[in-house]
Amino acid sequence: MPRHPHDEIDARILAELRANARISLAHLGERVLLSRNAVRQRIERMERDGTISGYTIKEAVSDNPKVSAVLLVQRRDRMRGSDVIAGLRAIPEVVLCDVVSGELDLVVRIEAPDAARIQRIWRQVSEFPGVTDITTALSLHTVIDRQVQP
Template sequence: MQELDSINRRILAELVANARIPMTELARRVGLSKTPVAQRIRQMEEIGLIQGYRAILSPLSLGLTHVTYVEARLSDTRQKALEQFNDAVRTIHEVEECYMIAGGFDYLLKVRSRDMAHFRQIMADRISGLPHVHATTSFVAMEAVVEQSWTEI
């Protein structure tokens, strides 16, 4: 990807702060007219720099105050087994993030739940039954010290 110029960086910063900003206001803030701003946005969407627009919900306001990180070790790590695990874990909406890890275990999952009882239910009913899961280790987060979305370009 080519280097972002200062105008594209300002457009992105404004969109990250408020994706619903009217085009006329966005154009005013970056010092261009609407048409060039719209063209720049469309170009950044086409190359995949801007992947979409969405409402960001507050997990805390939804009662999902309990965060647990789960290390998952698989019994089979051949490509087919990894694909089966990946497809299945994507269906568990309480899994907020999932990463394949190079190290002493295979996957790291960030799980949001209402409380410990809810987490235990998710583990018993969903995560432990994922394809090829051999063992799990859980780590309960006590406090979020840094938790943020990308806001800097």
């Protein structure tokens, strides 16, 4: 189980790493008033005790941003609608599919290179046997993204 920073210096190290994970140990040491070696030892200790449990790479915004949409899919038969899910699995632009309760059956997130591709996917999904209705919401702007990138 991850532990919290041991002291204020550990907290400052973590804050600096959150702001710039590529900061050099020497520069980090200057920022927290420790030697490079002392900073390295503290980071290694926080890795061992679970305070730092991993590192994530978040890619810079691409020159070719993706267009996102959510398809709200209703199926004729919820209990025997696995063929619809199998069809969605075969579409590489489908990045998320949740079976949900209530009026809807599936919430499907699509990330495609352009709106035309989303339209083609919509048409493809609407032709799946068992799909009775689709509501599409095209994303205009993402303001919160807490998904961990693989």
